[in-house]
Amino acid sequence: MPKMKYVDPLSATSLYIELYFNDVKISTATAFVLKYDEKYYLITNWHVVAGRDADTRECLDKKHCSIPNKLLVSFHKKGELGQWLEKEIQLLDEDGTPLWIEHPLSNLIDVIAIPIIETDEIDFFPIDxxxxxxxxxxxxxxxxxxxxxxxxxxxxxxxxxxxxxxxxxxxxxxxxxxxxxxxxxxxxxxxxxxxxxxxxxxxxxxxxxxxxxxxxxxxxxxxxxxxxxxxxxxxxxxxxxxLISEIIEQKLIFNEETGRLAPTRNSNCPCGSQSKFKNCCGSVA
Ligand SMILES: [Zn+2]
Structure with a gap:
């Protein structure tokens, strides 16, 4: 019997991603899978998918300002650990609107989530x-x-x-x-x-x-x-x-972990939505 190979669960969580504009490869980066409320998400940086610096919004590609419109992810092949399957994920819709989920404070937070769905071709190994x-x-x-x-x-x-x-x-x-x-x-x-x-x-x-x-x-x-x-x-x-919880829940969270201090119910919401706090991030749904 060959010796069983041990792979750290976290080694299976990180995924190799490539950013493309149509057929032109722009860059490579890292993403990882996370499960939240029974749904799966791919997590990476805002600057990776937007092709822009998260602080200045300037193009990362100084020469042509190529902005990626799709992502190629090397997912784990179903039932065959050690084999990968490349899957394409669209980043922009026909109008150029991002298909990823940003933080309520937009590019101020350099993290985004992309909803992904399990198929019979790929296995997810989400981070706990x-x-x-x-x-x-x-x-x-x-x-x-x-x-x-x-x-x-x-x-x-x-x-x-x-x-x-x-x-x-x-x-x-x-x-x-x-x-x-x-x-x-x-x-x-x-x-x-x-x-x-x-x-x-x-x-x-x-x-x-x-x-x-x-x-x-x-x-x-x-x-x-x-x-x-x-x-x-x-x-x-x-x-x-x-911040990942705030991205997926699409609101700022006010508790000990986040350290955010809730404003009064009738003040403007700190997420910048122009709504009152009680009707926005402070609403009790
Ligand atoms: Zn808000």
Whole structure:
């Protein structure tokens, strides 16, 4: 009997994606599958699908300003782990309107979701979203893994590569106001945008300050990697997991996890919709 090969479940979660304008390949990146309320979504960065810088909205393709209109995803072939099947996903409708789901604050948040449907050709290996709540404190200087496709490279077919970095800013502080992201220091490369970021340790600090020593390997999902903050910097942004809930629910969420403070019921909604808070993100459906 050949030895059974062990593959980390998170290695099956990251997927290699290619961005196209018609038949012209523009770029490659990373996405991952997430299950939310029994539905599946492909998660990646806004700048990846929009072809524009999420801060400035400037074209990433400086020469021709090519904006992708479709996505080619290498999904896992049904029942055949280690085999992949490329599937095309349209990014824009006939009028050029995006088919992905943005955050209520639009490109201010560099994360998007694309609804995907299971077929009898492909298998999904969604990330366990409850890993965002693992009782491990993400402290500065701790190592993290970014699971993606540096320079479009992959292993044994289309398996991702685990790059390592370190938490470079206090996790509870936002990168800048209204941008719930923290920084990591990692020698990441192009095409890693959209990778899930996790911390994994067997000795760590719990959220209450107590230590767990040799507790068995624990994993916490820390968010979505979105590339380096400048070309010359090793510093990159990781967007927090609760933003994915806000994208799928299409509203801002006000609780301890998000740290958002609810305004009064009759004030304008902070999502910028021009509606009153009580009729928008603050409505109790
Ligand atoms: Zn709102």
């Amino acid at each position: 979203f409850s890993l965002k709540d693992t009782d491990m404190a993400p402290l500065v200087a701790m190592p993290v893994s970014i699971i993606g496709y540096p320079l479009g490279l992959s292993i044994g077919g289309k398996w991702p590569i685990w790059k390592t970095g370190h938490i470079a800013s206090d996790h509870d502080l936002d990168f800048v106001k209204d941008k719930p992201a923290f920084l990591i220091d990692a020698t990441t490369r192009a095409s890693m945008s959209g990778s899930p970021v996790v911390m994994r340790a067997d000795s760590f600090q719990r959220l209450n300050g107590n230590y767990a020593i040799a507790a068995g390997v624990n994993t916490r999902f820390l968010g979505v990697y979105a590339g380096r903050i400048s070309r010359d910097s090793e510093i990159g942004r990781v967007w927090k997991p609760f």
